[in-house]
Amino acid sequence: MISVKNISVSYKKENEKRLFKKSREIVIEDLSFSLDKGECLGILGESGSGKSTLGKVICGLLKPDCGDVFINGAPLYENKKNKKKCLVSVVFQDYTSSTNPRMPVREIIAESFSKTGKENKKDDILNRTISYLTAVGLSAEYLNRFPHELSGGQLQRVCIARALATHAEIIVFDEAISSLDAHTQVQIMDLLKEIQIEKNLTYIFITHDLTSVTYFCDRINFLYKGTFVEEIKVSKLSDVSNNYAKKLLYSVL
Numbered sequence: 606m607i608s609v610k611n612i613s614v615s616y617k618k619e620n621e622k623r624l625f626k627k628s629r630e631i632v633i634e635d636l637s638f639s640l641d642k643g644e645c646l647g648i649l650g651e652s653g654s655g656k657s658t659l660g661k662v663i664c665g666l667l668k669p670d671c672g673d674v675f676i677n678g679a680p681l682y683e684n685k686k687n688k689k690k691c692l693v694s695v696v697f698q699d700y701t702s703s704t705n706p707r708m709p710v711r712e713i714i715a716e717s718f719s720k721t722g723k724e725n726k727k728d729d730i731l732n733r734t735i736s737y738l739t740a741v742g743l744s745a746e747y748l749n750r751f752p753h754e755l756s757g758g759q760l761q762r763v764c765i766a767r768a769l770a771t772h773a774e775i776i777v778f779d780e781a782i783s784s785l786d787a788h789t790q791v792q793i794m795d796l797l798k799e800i801q802i803e804k805n806l807t808y809i810f811i812t813h814d815l816t817s818v819t820y821f822c823d824r825i826n827f828l829y830k831g832t833f834v835e836e837i838k839v840s841k842l843s844d845v846s847n848n849y850a851k852k853l854l855y856s857v858l
């Protein structure tokens with residue numbers, strides 16, 4: 606369903622004193638993986654290993670220097686039309702900055718409907734917005750609230766509802782639950798699991814935290830300086846052999 610083939614990403618080194626021909630820092634190097642529908646992959650790496658950069662490439666926000674992301678066989682970057690109907694959505698860690706503070710909940714969610722390209726009637730939009738709110742455990746009474754009138758957990762649920770409303774088949778969670786308190790994390794994980802099973806969604810969890818990965822994922826890829834150093838089934842975690850992967854595991858266990 607999704608296949609990432611030989612992608613590399615580099616950024617300009619901004620702090621260099623050279624005026625011309627700034628050199629570039631390679632952040633992702635020749636990275637590949639694929640995932641079937643309904644599968645759940647964890648991408649684990651330390652800070653600065655390139656996790657968020659990879660997440661942005663997967664969901665169509667950052668064109669790689671080379672390589673491409675194929676969704677159901679169609680290249681995401683090579684063909685602009687495919688980008689428009691991209692089936693990948695993303696939920697970021699920072700729910701505050703990923704929502705417009707001036708938009709009420711109903712607009713935050715309904716914004717996604719226009720991206721699906723379908724003509725919508727007002728009543729239809731309202732009913733669909735309520736159905737997505739209900740799916741994430743919130744009621745219609747939240748429709749007119751603004752982000753600052755919600756708790757962190759409630760606002761992250763709104764972000765999840767927005768991701769679902771795009772009809773994405775693949776959802777990337779970039780540290781999406783790490784900043785929530787333990788109780789809310791459990792609630793959101795249960796909710797995500799339920800939605801995944803019901804809609805047979807494909808999840809990619811990008812994180813430095815094992816909790817969500819072991820709860821959801823079938824396998825984990827360890828990211829170190831922009832390349833995967835080991836891939837392992839969650840059920841075989843104790844057999845991890847790469848030194849970096851071992852260190853990372855012991856530091857989070």
Ligand SMILES: Nc1ncnc2c1ncn2[C@@H]1O[C@H](COP(=O)(O)OP(=O)(O)OP(=O)(O)O)[C@@H](O)[C@H]1O
Binds near residue numbers: 617650654655658659
């Ligand atoms: N827009 C950018 N311009 C220049 N360098 C960048 C940019 N975005 C990220 N980087 C650099 O790329 C490297 C990887 O960053 P990235 O955000 O992908 O890491 P990460 O694994 O998600 O880290 P964290 O867990 O701390 O969020 C870092 O060295 C970072 O400074």
